[in-house]
Amino acid sequence: MKKLNKEDILAASKTxxxxxxxxxxxxxxxxxxxxxxxxxxxxxxxxxxxxxKVDIRRCGCIGMCYAEPLVEVSAAGLPKVTYGKVDKxxxxxxxxxxxxxxxxxxxxxxxxxxxx
Amino acid sequence: xxVVCLNFKFFSVFAKHARTSLTENSMGKNTLTKADNPAKTxxxxxxxxxxxxxxxxxxxxxxxxxxxxxxxxVPRDVARKxxxxxxxxxxxxxxxxxxxxxxxxxxxGKHRISVCxxxxxxxxxxxxxxxxxxxxxGIKEGQTTSDGMFQLDVVRxxxxxxxxxxxxxxxxxxxKVYAKLSRKQVAEIIAKYSKPGAIEKK
Amino acid sequence: MSKQTIFLLRDxxxxxxxxxxxxxxxxxxxxxxxxxxxxxxxxASDLGxxxxxxxxxxxxxxxxxxxxxxxxIEKFLKATIKGEGSVDEFKYTADKCQLRIVLRNCGLIDPExxxxxxxxxxxxxxxxxxxxxxxxxxxxxxxxxxxxxRGGAGFPTWMxxxxxxxxxxxTRFVVCNADEGDPGAYMDRSILEGDPHAxxxxxxxxxxxxxxxxxxxxIRAEYPLAIKRIETAIEQAYERGxxxxxxxxxGFNFDLEIxxxxxxxxxxxxxxxxxxxxxxxxxxxxxxxxxxxxGLWNHPTIINNVETLATVAQIINRGGEWLAAxxxxxxxxxxxxxxxxxxxxxxxxxxxxxMTLGEVVFGIAxxxxxxxxxxxxxxxxxxxxxxPLKLIDTKVSYEHLAEVGSIMGSGGLIVMDEDDCMVDIPRxxxxxxxxxxxxxxxxxRIGGFQMLKILDRIAEGxxxxxxxxxxxxxxxxxxxxxxxxxxxxAPNPVLSTMKYFPEEYRQHVEDKKCRAGKCTxxxxxxxxxxxxxxxxLCVVNCPVGAISGSREAGYVVDQVKCIKCxxxxxxxxxxxxxRK
Numbered sequence: 001m002k003k004l005n006k007e008d009i010l011a012a013s014k015t016x017x018x019x020x021x022x023x024x025x026x027x028x029x030x031x032x033x034x035x036x037x038x039x040x041x042x043x044x045x046x047x048x049x050x051x052x053k054v055d056i057r058r059c060g061c062i063g064m065c066y067a068e069p070l071v072e073v074s075a076a077g078l079p080k081v082t083y084g085k086v087d088k089x090x091x092x093x094x095x096x097x098x099x100x101x102x103x104x105x106x107x108x109x110x111x112x113x114x115x116x
Numbered sequence: 117x118x119v120v121c122l123n124f125k126f127f128s129v130f131a132k133h134a135r136t137s138l139t140e141n142s143m144g145k146n147t148l149t150k151a152d153n154p155a156k157t158x159x160x161x162x163x164x165x166x167x168x169x170x171x172x173x174x175x176x177x178x179x180x181x182x183x184x185x186x187x188x189x190v191p192r193d194v195a196r197k198x199x200x201x202x203x204x205x206x207x208x209x210x211x212x213x214x215x216x217x218x219x220x221x222x223x224x225g226k227h228r229i230s231v232c233x234x235x236x237x238x239x240x241x242x243x244x245x246x247x248x249x250x251x252x253x254g255i256k257e258g259q260t261t262s263d264g265m266f267q268l269d270v271v272r273x274x275x276x277x278x279x280x281x282x283x284x285x286x287x288x289x290x291x292k293v294y295a296k297l298s299r300k301q302v303a304e305i306i307a308k309y310s311k312p313g314a315i316e317k318k
Numbered sequence: 319m320s321k322q323t324i325f326l327l328r329d330x331x332x333x334x335x336x337x338x339x340x341x342x343x344x345x346x347x348x349x350x351x352x353x354x355x356x357x358x359x360x361x362a363s364d365l366g367x368x369x370x371x372x373x374x375x376x377x378x379x380x381x382x383x384x385x386x387x388x389x390x391i392e393k394f395l396k397a398t399i400k401g402e403g404s405v406d407e408f409k410y411t412a413d414k415c416q417l418r419i420v421l422r423n424c425g426l427i428d429p430e431x432x433x434x435x436x437x438x439x440x441x442x443x444x445x446x447x448x449x450x451x452x453x454x455x456x457x458x459x460x461x462x463x464x465x466x467x468r469g470g471a472g473f474p475t476w477m478x479x480x481x482x483x484x485x486x487x488x489t490r491f492v493v494c495n496a497d498e499g500d501p502g503a504y505m506d507r508s509i510l511e512g513d514p515h516a517x518x519x520x521x522x523x524x525x526x527x528x529x530x531x532x533x534x535x536x537i538r539a540e541y542p543l544a545i546k547r548i549e550t551a552i553e554q555a556y557e558r559g560x561x562x563x564x565x566x567x568x569g570f571n572f573d574l575e576i577x578x579x580x581x582x583x584x585x586x587x588x589x590x591x592x593x594x595x596x597x598x599x600x601x602x603x604x605x606x607x608x609x610x611x612x613g614l615w616n617h618p619t620i621i622n623n624v625e626t627l628a629t630v631a632q633i634i635n636r637g638g639e640w641l642a643a644x645x646x647x648x649x650x651x652x653x654x655x656x657x658x659x660x661x662x663x664x665x666x667x668x669x670x671x672x673m674t675l676g677e678v679v680f681g682i683a684x685x686x687x688x689x690x691x692x693x694x695x696x697x698x699x700x701x702x703x704x705x706p707l708k709l710i711d712t713k714v715s716y717e718h719l720a721e722v723g724s725i726m727g728s729g730g731l732i733v734m735d736e737d738d739c740m741v742d743i744p745r746x747x748x749x750x751x752x753x754x755x756x757x758x759x760x761x762x763r764i765g766g767f768q769m770l771k772i773l774d775r776i777a778e779g780x781x782x783x784x785x786x787x788x789x790x791x792x793x794x795x796x797x798x799x800x801x802x803x804x805x806x807x808a809p810n811p812v813l814s815t816m817k818y819f820p821e822e823y824r825q826h827v828e829d830k831k832c833r834a835g836k837c838t839x840x841x842x843x844x845x846x847x848x849x850x851x852x853x854x855l856c857v858v859n860c861p862v863g864a865i866s867g868s869r870e871a872g873y874v875v876d877q878v879k880c881i882k883c884x885x886x887x888x889x890x891x892x893x894x895x896x897r898k
Contacts (some may be wrong), residue, residue: 013442014437111377
C-alpha cells in the first residue's frame with residue numbers, strides 16, 4: 001500500500017464516508033453483552049431480504065450503556081436519530097417503519113444533548 | 117488473591133467481525149497466535165513460541181499468555197520446557213505466574229462461571245449471586261466442582277456496568293454474558309448448563 | 319414523500335409517564351388544525367432533560383421546547399408549523415451538557431476503519447507536527463493547554479515530556495497505560511474500542527515530542543476487543559507509513575507494540591507497569607529516579623493514560639489555548655467519567671472541568687435510580703473518597719475533589735443511595751486493595767490487612783470504640799510509609815466515610831445496627847403478624863427452610879437457621895417482613 005504524505009492526509013480529512021442511507025450499530029463490549037451482534041445480524045439479513053438499499057455499519061460505544069444496543073439511523077428525508085434498547089424485534093420494526101416507510105418508531109429514540 | 121480469569125476465548129465473542137478484519141489485514145507484528153495446528157507436538161509448539169518471543173526484550177508475560185490461550189492454563193512440563201527454550205530460570209516463570217491472577221496452574225472446569233465483582237455489580241447484588249452459586253454448586257470461589265463440570269470465578273470489572281450485575285459462562289464460541297441478573301435467574305442458568313450435552317449442541 | 323417536521327415528545331417528570339396521552343392529544347390537535355400530514359409526532363425514550371414537564375423537540379430545526387402544557391399545544395403547532403405567533407418562551411437550551419473532546423468520535427465512526435478516522439481530521443495533527451513543528455514547539459503547545467494526566471494523579475503532561483526530552487540518554491520510550499483496573503470504571507476501554515486511532519496518533523506525537531523510538535501499549539488482558547482494535551489500528555498505521563521508518567518523509571522513526579497485562583491492579587502504577595513490561599512481577603520501584611529519567615530498562619520513559627493521549631492530537635490541531643479556555647484555573651479541558659451504581663442513566667459522560675457533581679448526576683445522568691434519595695457519590699475507585707450529599711455542589715476538578723478528601727481518579731463515579739451502607743462500601747474497596755497489594759512494602763501489605771480485619775469486625779457487630787482510633791492510626795501510617803500510590807491511597811475510602819458518616823460507624827459499633835441492612839450479620843428478619851396474609855410465599859422461597867408455622871398459628875423465622883439472604887423480604891407482597 002502507498003505510504004501517505006501530508007497532502008494525502010489533508011485530502012482525506014475533507015472526505016465524507018457517510019453518504020447515502022445508513023444504519024450504524026454500536027459494537028463494543030457493553031453493546032455486545034446487551035445483544036448488539038444479534039441486532040446487527042437482523043439488520044444485515046432483513047434489509048437484504050427486503051431489498052432495502054442501506055449501508056449497515058459498525059461503530060464504537062457512544063456511552064449510553066444503559067440503553068444498549070444502540071443504533072443510529074440516517075435515511076433520506078428524515079433527520080438522523082439514535083435508537084436505544086434495540087433488540088431483534090425493535091430492529092425489525094425500525095426496518096419496517098423507519099427504513100421502508102419513513103415513519104419513526106415510538107418509544108426507542110434517545111436524543112441526548114451533547115457538544116462535539 | 118482475587119481471581120481474574122477471562123480466558124482468551126472471550127476473543128471469540130466478537131469472532132464474527134473479528135475474523136473478517138483479521139483476514140483483510142493479515143496481521144503481523146502484534147498478533148497473538150491462537151490457532152496453532154493441532155497436529156503439532158508440545159515440543160514444537162513451545163519451540164515455535166520461544167522463537168517468536170526470544171529476541172524480544174521482556175516478553176516472558178506475552179509468551180505465557182500464548183501458553184495459557186493454548187492450554188487453558190500453564191502446565192508444569194510446559195513451563196519447564198519454556199524455561200529451557202527461553203533460557204530463563206524456572207523460578208522466574210513461576211514467580212510471574214503466581215503473581216498475576218490471570219495465569220492458572222490447574223486446568224479449568226468445563227463451564228467457567230465468572231461473576232463480575234466491580235463496584236457497580238457489587239452495589240446491585242453480585243454478592244448474593246455468588247452466595248447463590250456457591251450454595252447451588254457446593255463450591256467456593258476459585259474452586260471447581262468434583263466432576264469438573266463447573267468452575268466459579270470472581271472477576272474484576274468486566275466493563276458492562278450499565279448492565280449490572282453481570283456474569284459470564286464460557287461457551288464453545290466464546291463467553292456468553294448474562295446481564296441484569298437475579299438470584300432466581302442464576303439457578304435457571306446453572307440448570308441449563310447442567311443438562312448433559314446442552315451446550316455442545318446449542 | 320412530502321417533507322415533514324418531526325417532533326419528539328417526552329414527559330420528563332420523574333414520577334409518571336404520560337407521554338402516550340400527550341401524543342394522542344398532540345396528534346388530535348394537529349388533525350383539527352389540518353397539519354397532520356406535515357408532521358410526525360414520535361414518543362421519545364429519553365431526551366436528556368429531566369423534570370421539565372412535557373418536552374417537545376423539533377428534530378428538523380433542532381430546537382427544544384420545555385414545560386409545554388396540554389393547553390399550549392394548539393398555540394405551539396400554529397407557531398411552529400403555520401408560522402402564526404411565537405412560542406419562543408418555551409425554548410429550552412440545556413445549560414449544562416456534555417462536551418465531547420476525547421469521546422468526539424466514539425460511537426460515530428467505525429473504529430476498525432482508518433479512513434473514517436482520517437475523515438475526522440485524523441492524523442492531521444501528526445502531519446502538522448512532523449512538517450511544521452519541532453519537538454520543542456509540540457511540548458510548548460502542551461504546556462499552553464495545561465493538560466494534566468488523566469490517570470488520576472494529575473501531573474502536568476508537558477512537564478513529564480520535557481523531563482524525558484531533556485534527558486542525556488537518547489534511547490527513550492513512550493508507554494500508554496491502558497491497565498484500567500478500577501472496578502466500575504471503563505472509560506479507557508471505550509476509547510480504545512471506539513476511537514483507537516486517536517490514541518495511536520497521540521502516542522506517535524508523544525514519541526516525536528520526547529524523541530522516542532519505540533512505544534508500548536500496556537493493555538489489560540481482560541479487554542479482548544480493545545486489544546484487537548488497537549492491533550488493527552497499529553496495523554493500518556504501519557501500512558500507510560504512519561508508523562515505522564521515515565514517517566511522512568520527516569526522517570522520524572517510531573514503532574509501536576502491544577504488551578498485555580495479566581490481572582494485577584497494581585500494574586496501573588507506573589513503576590509497577592514498567593516492571594511488568596520488562597516481563598517481571600509487577601512490583602513498584604522506589605522513586606526517584608522517576609520513569610521520565612530512568613524507566614523501561616533504565617531509559618527515560620513517559621507513561622501516559624489513554625485519555626491523556628487521546629487529547630493530544632486535538633491540542634496540536636486546535637492549539638493549546640483552545641483547551642486552556644475550557645475548565646477551571648488549575649484543571650483544564652474535559653474529563654470522561656463512567657457513571658455507574660444506583661443511577662438512572664449509567665454510562666460514559668464527558669464534561670468540562672468545573673461542572674459540579676450534582677449537575678453531572680442529576681442534570682446529565684438523570685438522577686438516582688427509581689427516584690430514591692442520593693446518599694453519596696464516590697470518585698477515584700479504591701483510591702478515592704466518598705463524597706456525601708451535602709457536598710454535591712463540589713466542582714469536578716483536581717483541586718476541588720482533593721479538598722473534600724477524594725481524588726479525580728481515572729474516572730469512576732459511583733452513585734450510592736440510602737440502601738448502601740457506608741461501612742460496607744469502604745470495606746469493599748479495602749478488600750480490593752488488600753487482594754491487589756503486591757506485598758513488596760509492609761505498610762500496604764500489613765496495614766491494609768489489619769484495617770480490613772477491623773472493618774470486618776465492625777461489620778459483624780463486634781467492633782469496639784478503640785477500633786475507630788486504630789483505623790485512623792493505621793491509615794496514617796499507610797499514607798505516609800507506603801511505597802506506591804496503591805498503599806498510600808488505599809485508606810481513602812475508609813477515612814472519607816469516617817469523616818462524613820461518623821454516626822453510621824457509631825451505630826455499627828455502639829448500637830450494633832446497620833441502617834442499610836447490608837452488614838448481614840447484624841440484621842434480623844422477623845414477620846409482622848398484623849401485615850402477614852399467610853400466603854406462604856416466604857416459606858416457599860426461603861432457601862434454607864427457616865420459616866415455619868401454619869395458617870392458624872402464623873409463621874415465624876427461625877433465627878438460627880436464617881442465613882439473612884433477604885429473599886423473604888424481597889418476595890413478600892405485603893411488606894410483612896421486617897428487617898432490623
